[in-house]
Amino acid sequence: MKLPEEQRKKGRGLRKCRVCGTSRGLIRSYDLFICRRCFREVARDVGFEKYQ
Numbered sequence: 663m664k665l666p667e668e669q670r671k672k673g674r675g676l677r678k679c680r681v682c683g684t685s686r687g688l689i690r691s692y693d694l695f696i697c698r699r700c701f702r703e704v705a706r707d708v709g710f711e712k713y714q
């Protein structure tokens with residue numbers, strides 16, 4: 663496993679989904695730290711409806 667340099671941005675170990683706590687399929691693009699599954703649900707509230 664390689665640790666991406668981006669991790670240095672937030673080196674707090676916040677690499678888990680804030681909703682379900684998984685570390686798989688995390689989306690860091692928006693600094694949301696939410697996995698893909700939860701993101702699709704949250705996206706509806708946040709307004710990322712375009713994202714699929």
Ligand SMILES: [Zn+2]
Nearest residue numbers: 679682697700
């Ligand atoms: Zn999740």
